[in-house]
Amino acid sequence: MFNEPHPLEVKIITKRFGLPNSASIDTYLANDGYKAFLKAVEMTPEDIINELKTSNLRGRGGAGFPTGMKWGFIPRDNPKPKYVVVNADESEPGTCKDRLLMENDPHQLIEGCLIAGRTIGAKRGYIYIRGEYRYLIDIMDKALAEAYAHGWLGQNIKGTGIDFDLYTHSGAGAYECGEESALLESLEGKRGVPRIRPPFPAVSGLYASPTVLNNVETFSSVPAILLMGGQAYADIGTPKNGGTRMLCVSGHVNRPGVYEVPLGFPMMTMINEVCGGMRNGKKLKGVIPGGSSSPVLRAEECDFPMDYDNYAARKTMAGSAGMMVMDEDTDIVKVALRTMRFYAHESCGWCIPCREGTTWLRKMLTRIDEGAGRRADIDLIHELSKNMLGRTFCPLGDAAAMPTIAFVEKFRDEFEARLRETAVPVTSPDQLIAIS
Amino acid sequence: MAITYSPALEAKLQEIWARYPEGRKRSAIIPMLIYAQDEVGSVTPELVEDLARRCEITPLQVEEVVGYYSMLHKEKWGKHHVQICTNIACLLMGGEELWHHATKRLGIGHRQVTADGLISLEEVECAGACAWAPCVVDGYEYHHHVTVEKLDQLLDSIQRVQ
Numbered sequence: 001m002f003n004e005p006h007p008l009e010v011k012i013i014t015k016r017f018g019l020p021n022s023a024s025i026d027t028y029l030a031n032d033g034y035k036a037f038l039k040a041v042e043m044t045p046e047d048i049i050n051e052l053k054t055s056n057l058r059g060r061g062g063a064g065f066p067t068g069m070k071w072g073f074i075p076r077d078n079p080k081p082k083y084v085v086v087n088a089d090e091s092e093p094g095t096c097k098d099r100l101l102m103e104n105d106p107h108q109l110i111e112g113c114l115i116a117g118r119t120i121g122a123k124r125g126y127i128y129i130r131g132e133y134r135y136l137i138d139i140m141d142k143a144l145a146e147a148y149a150h151g152w153l154g155q156n157i158k159g160t161g162i163d164f165d166l167y168t169h170s171g172a173g174a175y176e177c178g179e180e181s182a183l184l185e186s187l188e189g190k191r192g193v194p195r196i197r198p199p200f201p202a203v204s205g206l207y208a209s210p211t212v213l214n215n216v217e218t219f220s221s222v223p224a225i226l227l228m229g230g231q232a233y234a235d236i237g238t239p240k241n242g243g244t245r246m247l248c249v250s251g252h253v254n255r256p257g258v259y260e261v262p263l264g265f266p267m268m269t270m271i272n273e274v275c276g277g278m279r280n281g282k283k284l285k286g287v288i289p290g291g292s293s294s295p296v297l298r299a300e301e302c303d304f305p306m307d308y309d310n311y312a313a314r315k316t317m318a319g320s321a322g323m324m325v326m327d328e329d330t331d332i333v334k335v336a337l338r339t340m341r342f343y344a345h346e347s348c349g350w351c352i353p354c355r356e357g358t359t360w361l362r363k364m365l366t367r368i369d370e371g372a373g374r375r376a377d378i379d380l381i382h383e384l385s386k387n388m389l390g391r392t393f394c395p396l397g398d399a400a401a402m403p404t405i406a407f408v409e410k411f412r413d414e415f416e417a418r419l420r421e422t423a424v425p426v427t428s429p430d431q432l433i434a435i436s
Numbered sequence: 437m438a439i440t441y442s443p444a445l446e447a448k449l450q451e452i453w454a455r456y457p458e459g460r461k462r463s464a465i466i467p468m469l470i471y472a473q474d475e476v477g478s479v480t481p482e483l484v485e486d487l488a489r490r491c492e493i494t495p496l497q498v499e500e501v502v503g504y505y506s507m508l509h510k511e512k513w514g515k516h517h518v519q520i521c522t523n524i525a526c527l528l529m530g531g532e533e534l535w536h537h538a539t540k541r542l543g544i545g546h547r548q549v550t551a552d553g554l555i556s557l558e559e560v561e562c563a564g565a566c567a568w569a570p571c572v573v574d575g576y577e578y579h580h581h582v583t584v585e586k587l588d589q590l591l592d593s594i595q596r597v598q
Contacts (some may be wrong), residue, residue: 002576003567024474081457081526091562091564093524093561093562093566094524094525094527094561094562094566095522095562095564095566096564096565096566096567096568098564099564124453124457130508130564130566131470131505132507132560132563132573134576135576135577135578136575169455169463169466169467170466170467170470170471170506171466171467171505172469172470172501172506172507172508173505173506173507174504174505174506175561175562186466188462188463189462189463189464189465189466189491189493189497189501190458190462190497190500190501191500191501191503191504192504192505207457209458222541243556248566248567250525250529250567250569251525251528251529251569252528252530254565256566256568256569258567289520292523292524292562300539303596322525322566324524324525324528326528327498330528333528335524335528336525337528338522338523338524339524340522342523342561342562345561346561348504370534382447
């Protein structure tokens with residue numbers, strides 16, 4: 001299933017992927033496995049945090065928050081138990097990288113958690129994996145059992161006096177649970193609705209205790225950083241954007257796949273060389289660069305080095321690195337509608353601007369897609385989206401509004417063309433009546 | 437009415453229960469529900485009652501969760517629950533055609549079951565296979581780069597086994 005590697009890749013966290021039995025602890029131990037943890041035991045928590053700060057590692061889940069800083073926020077003198085939580089709820093459309101990290105190198109993730117536990121003084125951690133990934137839960141459970149059997153988890157790990165228990169936790173189908181505070185609610189056995197912040201999870205997370213919560217890829221990067229040194233890792237990327245990232249490229253390219261490249265890798269090189277160019281010799285229309293929440297880029301905006309700051313300069317975001325490439329034949333109205341159907345389905349209903357906003361946007365986009373739209377609808381979609389921004393507990397409302405604003409602003413002609421086309425048959429599920 | 441599980445599931449439920457600290461057993465409810473649902477076939481009132489007791493919460497608190505998560509269901513699904521992704525990456529690669537083909541071939545729609553109880557269909561949101569789109573998930577088994585022909589082969593194989 002995993003695509004062929006490309007010579008332009010820089011393999012830091014995927015370096016063991018091609019090895020025989022790469023998921024087994026024997027392969028891991030034979031290839032630097034658990035050495036970073038032993039190194040971390042010799043270091044003070046401050047040293048580990050400083051090493052991460054030097055590395056310029058930024059959260060790989062979507063927000064891009066500096067990891068060292070996040071770990072530094074944990075009040076280590078707080079008498080409450082502390083927790084390590086892994087966000088493996090990968091469900092941002094366009095993203096399929098955490099899957100590969102858990103499938104091909106589960107021990108790297110376990111070691112990253114172990115180091116986090118050692119740093120903040122946590123004795124327990126949970127890996128929250130989306131329910132659809134049952135086969136990965138099985139792989140992780142097997143890897144955890146191996147780690148216990150070899151003494152890398154449990155009591156007094158390898159005579160260091162450190163105790164750490166790590167478990168998987170299955171989700172049950174909710175995009176919202178990829179948002180950190182909703183994930184914690186879900187982990188506590190409740191509906192996945194977001195919490196107001198502050199307090200942030202670092203102070204009051206799982207069971208109202210200090211919690212380090214990061215994406216799979218973030219934790220998986222930590223062992224390599226400690227082994228190679230923060231500075232060496234930072235040098236791979238661009239200033240303030242350390243290291244490598246797994247980019248998930250999908251859509252109309254010849255070799256879609258997941259590739260590990262340094263931050264600051266040029267997007268057009270990614271499309272034209274690593275992914276083998278556009279499929280069927282078509283022209284590029286646009287790219288959704290960082291998962292469905294990120295505003296679309298038109299073809300002429302796509303020539304830039306991909307690091308967090310350069311995405312931001314183009315008023316979009318690096319997000320979860322799910323790059324969806326669209327060729328000239330792509331129907332942007334359909335893409336905008338499908339995006340909104342997703343958010344309307346996944347809105348948890350907690351905040352009214354999001355619950356109602358996504359539903360109304362879906363209805364209006366459906367109307368335009370079916371040729372029944374009114375001219376005023378285009379501006380109404382734009383205005384409604386703008387009114388959703390910043391008015392919800394969690395970023396789902398923004399995540400629905402931002403791409404919609406960009407679709408309308410950058411491809412307005414396509415929306416207008418739909419107003420004139422009227423002979424479209426009704427096929428949308430919104431117009432079908434479910435009988436059950 | 438008491439409910440009994442297979443020894444394997446009973447062991448799994450106890451293992452899940454043990455993962456959470458004392459006084460925090462509510463955390464176990466979602467994993468327990470999803471593993472138990474796989475065996476029981478759906479979330480039944482007996483299941484709700486039993487898991488509420490194990491997790492030290494009320495049946496209503498279990499119902500809240502069941503109503504929220506899209507993988508938890510009170511209706512019986514088909515022996516094979518076929519999920520077709522039509523989210524953006526799959527849409528670009530033909531996921532919608534697969535969905536329309538499956539609904540026409542089986543004569544059922546979203547979250548419906550064939551009359552023989554063999555297959556249920558669901559149009560799902562992103563399943564995390566974007567680079568290998570379009571994808572179809574049969575139960576928990578992923579199929580990548582699916583075409584109409586491959587989908588037909590999958591449905592044929594399900595229907596033939598019966």
